[in-house]
Amino acid sequence: MVLKLVIAATALVMMLLAVTKVPLRYNARNVAVRWKTTAMTALAFTVVIGLLTVMLGFVNGMYQLTLHSGQPGNVIVLSDRATDEVVSNLLPTDVGDLERQPGILRDGDRPMASRETYFVVNQPLRNARAGRPGRRFVQVRGLDDPELSARVHGLEMLPGGQWFSSAGVREAADAGDPRQRELVEAVLGEGVAGELGRDRDPATAASWRRPDRLDVGDTFPLGGRTWVVAGVLNSGGSTFNSEVWAKRSLMGGMFGKDTYTSLVCRTADAESARKLKEFFTTQYRKSSVLAQVETDYYESLSNTNKQFLYAIAFVTAVMAIGGAFGVMNTMFAAISQRIRDIGVLRLLGYRRRQILVSFLLESLIIALVGGLAGCALGYLANGLSATSIVNAGPGGGKSVVLRLIIDARILGVGFLLAIAMGLLGGLIPSLSAMRLKPLESLR
Amino acid sequence: MKLGILIFRNLRRNLLRSILTSLGTVVLVFVVTLVWSILAFLQAATEEKTRNLKAIVTERWSIPSRLPFSYAATLAEGAARSPQDVRPLDSMNWQFYGGTVDPEKISRESLIYAIASDPRKIPTMLDGLESLPPDQEEQLRKDVEKLAATRQGVIVGRNHLTALNKRIGDRFKLFGISTYMGIDLEFEIVGAFPPGRYDGLAAFNSDYYLNELDAYARRNNGRKHPLAEHSLNLVWLKLADTDAFNRVAEQIESSPSFNSPAVKCETAASGIASFLDAFRDLIWGMRWLLAPACVATLSLIIANAISISIRERRLELAVLKVLGFRPWQILTLVLGESVLLGSLSGLASAVATYAAVNWWMQGLKFPIAFFDAFFIPSDAMVWGFCVGAAASLAGSFLPAWSACRVKVADVFSKVA
Numbered sequence: 001m002v003l004k005l006v007i008a009a010t011a012l013v014m015m016l017l018a019v020t021k022v023p024l025r026y027n028a029r030n031v032a033v034r035w036k037t038t039a040m041t042a043l044a045f046t047v048v049i050g051l052l053t054v055m056l057g058f059v060n061g062m063y064q065l066t067l068h069s070g071q072p073g074n075v076i077v078l079s080d081r082a083t084d085e086v087v088s089n090l091l092p093t094d095v096g097d098l099e100r101q102p103g104i105l106r107d108g109d110r111p112m113a114s115r116e117t118y119f120v121v122n123q124p125l126r127n128a129r130a131g132r133p134g135r136r137f138v139q140v141r142g143l144d145d146p147e148l149s150a151r152v153h154g155l156e157m158l159p160g161g162q163w164f165s166s167a168g169v170r171e172a173a174d175a176g177d178p179r180q181r182e183l184v185e186a187v188l189g190e191g192v193a194g195e196l197g198r199d200r201d202p203a204t205a206a207s208w209r210r211p212d213r214l215d216v217g218d219t220f221p222l223g224g225r226t227w228v229v230a231g232v233l234n235s236g237g238s239t240f241n242s243e244v245w246a247k248r249s250l251m252g253g254m255f256g257k258d259t260y261t262s263l264v265c266r267t268a269d270a271e272s273a274r275k276l277k278e279f280f281t282t283q284y285r286k287s288s289v290l291a292q293v294e295t296d297y298y299e300s301l302s303n304t305n306k307q308f309l310y311a312i313a314f315v316t317a318v319m320a321i322g323g324a325f326g327v328m329n330t331m332f333a334a335i336s337q338r339i340r341d342i343g344v345l346r347l348l349g350y351r352r353r354q355i356l357v358s359f360l361l362e363s364l365i366i367a368l369v370g371g372l373a374g375c376a377l378g379y380l381a382n383g384l385s386a387t388s389i390v391n392a393g394p395g396g397g398k399s400v401v402l403r404l405i406i407d408a409r410i411l412g413v414g415f416l417l418a419i420a421m422g423l424l425g426g427l428i429p430s431l432s433a434m435r436l437k438p439l440e441s442l443r
Numbered sequence: 444m445k446l447g448i449l450i451f452r453n454l455r456r457n458l459l460r461s462i463l464t465s466l467g468t469v470v471l472v473f474v475v476t477l478v479w480s481i482l483a484f485l486q487a488a489t490e491e492k493t494r495n496l497k498a499i500v501t502e503r504w505s506i507p508s509r510l511p512f513s514y515a516a517t518l519a520e521g522a523a524r525s526p527q528d529v530r531p532l533d534s535m536n537w538q539f540y541g542g543t544v545d546p547e548k549i550s551r552e553s554l555i556y557a558i559a560s561d562p563r564k565i566p567t568m569l570d571g572l573e574s575l576p577p578d579q580e581e582q583l584r585k586d587v588e589k590l591a592a593t594r595q596g597v598i599v600g601r602n603h604l605t606a607l608n609k610r611i612g613d614r615f616k617l618f619g620i621s622t623y624m625g626i627d628l629e630f631e632i633v634g635a636f637p638p639g640r641y642d643g644l645a646a647f648n649s650d651y652y653l654n655e656l657d658a659y660a661r662r663n664n665g666r667k668h669p670l671a672e673h674s675l676n677l678v679w680l681k682l683a684d685t686d687a688f689n690r691v692a693e694q695i696e697s698s699p700s701f702n703s704p705a706v707k708c709e710t711a712a713s714g715i716a717s718f719l720d721a722f723r724d725l726i727w728g729m730r731w732l733l734a735p736a737c738v739a740t741l742s743l744i745i746a747n748a749i750s751i752s753i754r755e756r757r758l759e760l761a762v763l764k765v766l767g768f769r770p771w772q773i774l775t776l777v778l779g780e781s782v783l784l785g786s787l788s789g790l791a792s793a794v795a796t797y798a799a800v801n802w803w804m805q806g807l808k809f810p811i812a813f814f815d816a817f818f819i820p821s822d823a824m825v826w827g828f829c830v831g832a833a834a835s836l837a838g839s840f841l842p843a844w845s846a847c848r849v850k851v852a853d854v855f856s857k858v859a
Contacts, residue, residue, distance in 0.1 A: 037747055044743040051736045058728070080624060081549060083541070086507070087621035089669060120506035122707070122717075132723075133489075133716035134709075137506055223504050255505045256704050259669075288624075308725075311809060315733065318470050319740060325467035326744035329460055333751040386724035399721040 006412045009419045016357045027362040041330045045370025048323045049414045053378025055312045057404035062305045065402045069238040070294035072270040075277050077263040080288035085118040090260040094287040103276040104265045112266035114149035117142040117248050119255045123222050127201050142248030152266045161216050161231020168247025183228040191241035191401030193232050196220050223254045242400045301390040320421050327425025331363050335433045343441025356434040363426025371418020375411045382406040450779040464748040468788035471741040472827050476796045478734045480819045489716040493685050499714045500678040503705035509673035518678040521691040522698040529690040531680035535568035539676045542617030552606040557645035559652035562590040571640050579637040586634025596633035600642040638805050643815040718812045738834050745838035749781050753846045761854035770847035777846045781839035782832050789831020793823045
């Protein structure tokens, strides 16, 4: 869609070039002569377009995150009428029966189904930076079998890590305090490893394995216990990037939840997943559940994205109007300085529409120069990480660490907005130039 | 005085340019006003108070917080164990309940999240309701009285009235969702919250909710609802000052009554700041990218307009010099034109934004954490004026400097 619009906009510019008989050099020279005014107008374009691309890159990052978190062959089962994982409640007996249903792939005698309990846990920050709150929310996913869960979710461990043990704890080699001797084993997403790593005491920097994030063997406090990193997930680009995985049976006791929140079932393909979802929705009667294809579930989490997108569209539209007023000023001034030129051009035989196109092209040149610079400026933010929340509506949500993604589509939107601002700002002055009468212009 | 008249006349001379510059200022100050209003509200909500502050008691580790209702009475007393201990000035229990009017199709419109509490606490413990205009305060007092007298009564926010297409006096049924499954409640709307912050909230009698939790067990052969033992979500406490907060927090967190689950006591500002932390990059972007970009664009538009104006008026400026105008007077003249235009346009924009958002739109709908809508503070008039003035001053300084350095001989030699 964006590509088509970019092609259409380029075609429009080419068509204008073909229509005008006034040499483009004439406009280019005029732009160059008034270089300060032109530069200032173009700079306003640069700021607006640069800001737009960064803001859209943020929303795009959120969309990509929710898009890549689910597997098309997975079905996620929550309790009926649950608006989010955190408020879902599945009894162990129900989960046991659900995972035995036909359509779920098997790994030997085990169903390929991940039993999960999702927690949001308060973590007091001992080394909170100035201006930051004294605690943060950490998302913990309690799992029975982490290796199986990783396979169901299509995730892999980064080299050097291992899954947590069946007990979910290990003995600390050098703990003096008996209460801290038992360490809770955890597997971290890369994003949360970075977040947790950022709040380490700088005085201990010499002992850090990595400066940018926690790594295998590092410890961190949570829920009144000391946790040790058993492994780090290669989870970039998914919501699992912001999660801590640990032994479910241990988590239930620590955070007061003995039931499951979700069951994620792996099927053969997307079609099988749709069938299984339909089965759970319409035929399964043993318990009341809410089944969704995993990709649909994560798509529903993009509600926040839409909210941000609308806000960005509104702000950008308003700023674009402001920028267009700036172009109008420039173009009206250009026309008032060149009234005699216009008269001469008309006497030389140039038609009104050619005068119109000539001035319109001039405003488009400024818009394009500023717009392209804005796109280039905005592109510098590509890949930067940011935090946000994705949710499907009130009553839930997941904190996520995402990367700004400024792709060709977003640069295309920036290019289109620049063209639109140039047209909007240049049209009225160009129309006024077109309507000038030759003899009056020369008087 | 003469300079002032000259400034006005100059602005009127090229009316089109003045109008375009003014319109550019109006739209960009509009964005800045919206952004700063949101930031100012969040700043105020997360700013620690030293007197008359509120504390919030929740489960120590887990979100959402779920506490036994048996904690309520002791927490309302600040876990005071001896006469010397500090007691809160006031308190309010919150028990959340979520339901839908349409169990077949759960949507944003059909969902209602409500708090079950003691109705008499609503006017004194909900932020912002203690300082309402007299007519709204009187209406709220009547609604709260009705709620206290009506077991199945509910006070709802305006958004819910619109979404449900209901009026005060109507009845509706909510079917419990998520962890509230199995608890279906029938309500009679006895009043509406004043427009603004509580547009998305509903509040009803705690007694009704507790009775329905008990009734669930009776309907299910004695099997208790999963929330029966954990129906209390949080307790608000009103405290005189920071010292009282510190003592009450210590009393609560060291109390043996709250072991399973453990609780934490923090100031409301601290609690809100924690919830907003997930949005920190978004807020940073609004504060340090969006608002400055608007001001920068505005400065560029004004700089452009003034530069054009100076270039067109070089001859006139030279004549002024010949007539005895000093460079500082020319500088003042040009800066005055720009600042007058910018500040008045900024002020007009802020006034219009205030009226449009607060009166017409009933708040700026931009949900962040648990804040549904934002209002434009009256301070925005000052911001608008100052942003317009500052941006125009910054944008016009260089053109004005070049204007006051116009060399008379150069200008007239070119004319000749």
